[in-house]
């Protein structure tokens with residue numbers, strides 16, 4: 001480890017070497033190259049507000065080159081003739097290589113995204129590895145079916161074939177993990193890919209691109225184009241040579257991706273979008289657990305999680321102790337640079353995102369909601385970074401923007417409820433439907449809640465748990481398509497039916 005005083009920390013030599021080799025380039029057809037225009041942009045360390053490294057900014061021409069490279073790799077060369085078992089071996093090796101480089105990848109994630117090193121190293125990294133291992137297992141198990149039909153002289157069967165060239169557009173909150181969520185099943189199913197990381201956090205995807213070449217993926221199977229939503233993401237979403245886009249991000253951009261598909265080649269689209277998830281504490285809950293659970297449901301990753309439990313409903317009889325407990329927990333959370341060993345949460349990812357969140361805090365204040373903890377940006381030695389106090393609002397007005405809109409920051413809106421019908425109506429009164437939580441000792445109430453709430457994932461006496469095997473996705477405007485688990489295979493394959501006259 002070498003000291004790097006500018007970053008106030010020590011970095012692995014491999015991390016330093018990666019950052020020194022700049023500007024970072026695009027991965028197209030197995031070659032690293034500058035953007036055709038020569039354009040670059042800086043990626044920023046959100047703990048300091050200072051640039052980390054400059055990165056190639058892909059324009060339409062570069063995206064086109066990447067799509068063409070993916071098409072060539074799909075149709076010729078070794079990739080289409082690999083067996084599922086062989087693809088599985090490559091995915092398994094990817095998992096091993098990520099594990100070997102986990103310390104370095106975690107450092108890059110902390111530098112670029114801001115999250116605590118501990119969270120990156122022991123949260124994001126093992127989950128990314130798990131995704132590659134899980135889908136390594138599926139690659140050789142993509143079975144079709146034999147179909148009994150009403151024609152006795154016909155033999156009918158189905159084949160599961162790749163979608164083709166798949167564009168993967170991902171956000172900045174779990175950069176490497178989001179890449180793994182999409183790459184692992186897409187590759188297991190035999191597709192070729194063009195990955196567009198978020199402009200705020202391109203670094204771990206680029207390092208992963210280097211590792212994939214070491215693993216032995218043929219050139220063009222994974223291409224990486226870095227740059228902002230416009231032009232880079234938009235060029236991919238509109239490209240006539242892309243067969244499918246898998247997108248994770250905001251509902252607003254999800255709509256644009258779908259519109260581009262509709263206006264163009266009707267490419268398949270799957271969307272994992274925003275949320276405004278209700279988390280419910282019933283009076284019979286284990287309150288200590290519920291308070292801690294509700295705290296981390298919204299404040300982990302500084303609230304920058306699509307599933308954040310950002311609307312907390314507390315049954316009237318326990319409202320005050322739960323609100324007080326939550327406020328106390330929020331005040332105990334240590335906010336600091338991701339490399340500070342004691343930091344529980346890091347900075348907000350960008351100045352822009354920080355300003356958006358501050359705007360929501362202001363709107364809550366002026367709308368009559370009451371701040372019971374936090375609400376301020378952190379100054380002093382943290383002033384140059386984007387640090388914000390965990391913030392707790394109490395309210396009784398569900399129409400506030402604070403309550404209706406996704407904030408994507410460490411802000412929770414707490415309210416009380418009296419009875420079941422009121423709770424369910426209010427919990428579902430949102431355009432989103434990504435996730436929900438409930439805290440209760442009553443088993444039947446827990447299951448009734450799981451049925452009544454309109455959300456793609458429901459946690460009971462827990463929150464925010466994920467696994468590669470468990471399907472995940474949204475109801476309503478939180479998107480459609482299920483990633484993870486067996487269901488993700490449906491997103492990355494299409495069915496061909498074959499009729500054979502006997």
Ligand code: NAP
Nearest residue numbers: 170171197198199228229233234249250253272273274306
């Ligand atoms: P975002 O602005 O929607 O961006 C997501 C991705 O789309 C980024 O790579 C972005 O590029 C790109 N993009 C932006 N404009 C585009 C366009 N016109 N065409 C194609 N691509 C475009 O979301 P974000 O701010 O990065 O992430 C936060 C949002 O993601 C939140 O709403 C959150 O709920 C959602 N999210 C959802 C899930 C889930 O699984 N449902 C998980 C995590 C996050 P640039 O960033 O480079 O501009």
Ligand code: MG
Nearest residue numbers: 043044112200
């Ligand atoms: Mg960054």
